Amino acid sequence: MLAEKRTAQSPGGINTGWFEGYDYRYVKQFTAPEAWRGRTVMLEFEGVYHNAQVFLNGHKIGGRPYGYSGFFVTLDEHLNYGGDNTLEVIAHNADQPNSRWYSGAGIYRPVQLYLSAGKSYLPPESIRVRTLGLDPVRLEITVRTVGEGNIQVELLDGDKVLHSGRAHSDGNARLLLTATELQPWSPEHPRLYTCRVRFEGDEDRVTFGARTIEWSARKGFAINDRRVILRGACIHHDNGPLGAACWPDAVERKVRLLQECGYNAIRSAHNPCSKTLLEVCDRLGMLVMDEYVDCWYIHKTKNDYVQYFADWWQRDLADMTAKDFNHPCVVLYSTGNEVSETAQERGIQLTGQMTRYLHDCDPTRPVTCGVNIFFNLLSSLGFGVYSDEKAEKEAEKPVGSQFFNDMAGLCGAGFMKWGATLHGCDVKTRGAFANMDIAGYNYGINRYRHDLQKYPDRLILGSETFCSDAYRFWQMAQHEPRLIGDFVWAGMDYLGEVGVGSWEYHDYAPGFDHGPGWLTAGSGRIDLTGYRLAEGDYTRVAFGLEKGPVLAVRPVNHPGEKHSPSAWKMTDAIRSWSWSGCEGNPAIVEVYTTAARVELTLNGRKVGEKRRGKDCRVIFRTRYEDGTLTAIARDANGNEVGRTALRTAGPETELRAEPEQKQTAPGRLCYIPLRYTDGAGTTKPMERGRIRVNVEGGKLLALGHACPYNADGFLGSETDTYWGRALAIVLAEGDVTMTAEDGTRRAVCKIACKEVGTC
Template sequence: MNRIPFNTGWMCRPAASEAEEVPVTIPHDAMQWDPKSADSPSGVNSGWYSARDYLYTKHFSSADIRRSSGDLTLLEFEGVYRNARIRLNGRLIASHDYGYSGFYADLSEYIAEGDNVLTVEAHNSDQPNCRWYSGTGIYRPVWLCVMPERHIMPDGVRITTVDYRTRRIAVDVRTSHPGVVYVSVLDVDGRSMAQFKALSDRLDGQGNLMHEECVIPDVRLWNTDEPNLYTCVVRFGDDEQREVFGVRTVECDVRRGFRINGERVILRGCCLHHDNGLLGACAYPAAEERKVALLKGGGYNAIRSAHNPCSKALLDAYDRLGMLMLDEYVDGWYIHKTRYDYGTEVEANYRDDLADLVAKDYNHPSVIMYSIGNEVSETAQPRGIALTDAMTQYLHGLDATRPVTCGVNIFFNFLSSMGLGVYTDEKAMKEIEHSGKKKAVGSEFFNRLAGIMGADFMKFGATLPPCDWKTRGAFAVMDVAGYNYGIRRYRHDLNRYPNRVIVGSENLLLGCGAILGFGAEQSAADR
């Protein structure tokens, strides 16, 4: 695959106006152009920006694309916020609703001889649709991908550590046609560590598949202290793909905890949103690496993406610097947290979205776990428990090497079961009505209330017996139970559910010392 940056030569303007187009370079966050207003429907969550729809335009010549007859020509968008519509010469060629995942647009059949006009619509005027600063537009890189007719499928190379002790890895390659695949593993200096060839000829509905295992005796393992990386070079006919990977395994159980390469690791993590402060939502590699380096220097070894899939640049930084990653799919499910959020689409789109997530993450040794949601009080309901199970099992089918969790606010589940849910469709509607009146509803109201009543308010609420009743169904069908603000339940629940693995997916700093042995707090659930 010839993968070429496609980030320059773009023009941008608000879609609803005849304003003059302005030249921009991708990544670009158009929300920073929007006016600020005290009446902004999203209020403080968007930084008081009144978000709009934007139109991006790029002219390119067919002569600038080095391709032959039969070549496959794709555009890879790493992230467009949101409800993206891609047109080439006026024809709709791709649509993508979720603003935090990447996607491909196939140009192959639509490129005209001579000048071509590519347009990207980003629809973000329906507000509020997010509980934090989202940004607007093409805020992550764009790539032009050209590959021959006989090619390796996009995201078609996967490397799996089979046994860290013997340094055995498996390489899976999907190709458009049957044929011989050549594989080389290179170290950081480009020296060959292993090479082999095998036949791609197993049809599985997604192309032809090659699966081969090999032992690389001299390979050095990847971990947080020594993040050793290698490059897998795959050749198929005239096509080539390169994937950076690390040799490591992930395991977790109730007896030995979380382990990398058999060694127990205590996760010292934080929840990290995707924006870069004054740079907005743009995913600049240097800015992403700076965040990781600062956190690593501060003693962190793990990050949870809050509350959406992170950028490829951030994953690359995690791999290089030895940071562990819990990549999260989405903030909410079918109960709206804001009026125009992704809740309407989740049940219809989650399979495609999770496949996109795994395709992005699979070869990154830093990614240790998937999270399917954040504070989704749907997990207190039979419908939500069934969705938890469906997402978990679907992820297992896509990637059997990583456990699945979900960040469940234990207290919120109890409140939801009492008809007092922090998130409801009705409250999402009221958020719009109150936006200009400076009244808080939903999570903003609850956050203010918790701030007034203190940290113990959330922690004590989670110890109430009904919190157990309204979470155990969902926790039983995920690999790792994600506890949001449930720190006082750990000892009690580990006794009651001896086979439950728990991760503190979100916590207040106050009280964490008790779990780490720096103090003693007794849970109401223990008394």
């Protein structure tokens, strides 16, 4: 989809980044060996967007309407053994608009081939490992088989067999094992083991971690009998400049960057996540809330999932839990996002049905739903609600969540949070909240204290929140176990929903109409290239993970200028005091700290001192001049407890290409940030240029910058920079050499490529 045209005629419009949508046809010719005869041959499609249809030799053998649900198809009946076969997959994406964000298109997640050992076999996703207790570790292992026979179960630590057991299966088998040598899995110590099952010549294995989850009004949310506060980030499924394609290296990098930003949990917004994400989160200790869908029976876009929901929601949820069950990182399920159906009696009943059904599929995890409290009230009054009659007027009159987002952009975050305190918001949410395990509040922090007192058994999750509320949430959560977590919108910037979280000026964004040329939301504590913004530093300080002080400055070259409006941006400050040509301009300086007081000095002279208020952000105003800007944090007695400084870059300018990894392997991704710096490596945000890139020993997959306005896209070999930065992503084939030049400056980087296992 990244290669399609972006035009004003695109029905997906701002939602999908103005990409036009089409149907896509994949054809694969292959030979089925005679040795496959008598065996079950299956294909797993982990994700096809969307309304996929699969044909083998002209016969339809399966498909799935939901673009985020994995599905299996069996090939046996129509295979030509020993001869040629034609496999065809059609992905329909011409039915625009069908999404509120960049969906990607076609086969964007892996496809796996499964071959059984014979007529009796272990079907995919047939092994489940459940932790019953931890002292010692007690496990329940259930196995589903096709055919009857004996099964052998082994628990492995690497290649070492720790425990084993046997049972007979008549289609289902259950074993109880006490595994004294196993250590629990936790975010701090993500210990993983393998369960290997053998059955009638067939073999399968799953990775698992031993951990327990509890949720109660007394204890809040606990993992392994210890309270855990979820410091969460909402993310969409795309991998930035790579689009929706599920590259394992890209997924792992995203999770790692979010952890470094201070988050211990991810919300998969607003669709089931990939298996790759779960595997990465298991290994790295990142917790996951897997979410089902963005709409139930009320449309948000004309051709969204509403038309399939009623027939498919049970199958979708069953498949989501089958995917997630053995992954210790998954600790919550969400049945939906900002579904105003929860304000209606029909929707309240459906909330309960979905919660109970998820418990039937997986009784080990709690269920929530992200409810926009103010939106529920507004929709019940007739504002912003989609109907079939409005479909043709959608372009002129935004509806559903787009209506709410537009209003929030104009009125600001404070208006949204104030609106959530209205009594009608309680009336229009309490029924649905009673039908879920944990109440999911989107932008409802101003209700927390009131509702915790009014509903003594209610557990509250900030299922979608503003960055600026992180410190306030964290202080409340320390003392209230029923406030279990917070998920900021968003952890990392994403494609689509263009401009919803951007603060841009006219030098980077010619117009604020969010028309073609705009590509990303601009909402992220980490930008689209992976660079942590000042909002990410604020988050680390707010969560007590960094003492600070951290120093950041709003762009000094735009004094008093208007920027594009957004409620999803706390600040556009960056960590720089290099604003060439801005001498004497007013400068807004932000200091993030939990200290009692902050002193600000410029070139050795004091320019301000303030007592910290109710937040961990202290704002100063001064005049820009080159030199050294220093923030000094002091305790209540005036003693210095920390300091940090920003220094103006030198007059010389270099172009640098600095790979994030010095070695790689064939088939791996190489991330190579590009920066304008001085000779000492200090970034110069005022430098801007058109950079051309050439790659040897690999393929340039993506090139671009983080500005939400990006007319170039990511598939060319030339890019603009944004605040002095850009990013290249290269798929390694051998030793990689990348050359970057802007007509004046040149940078070369080399990455050694070794075979897998030697890096």
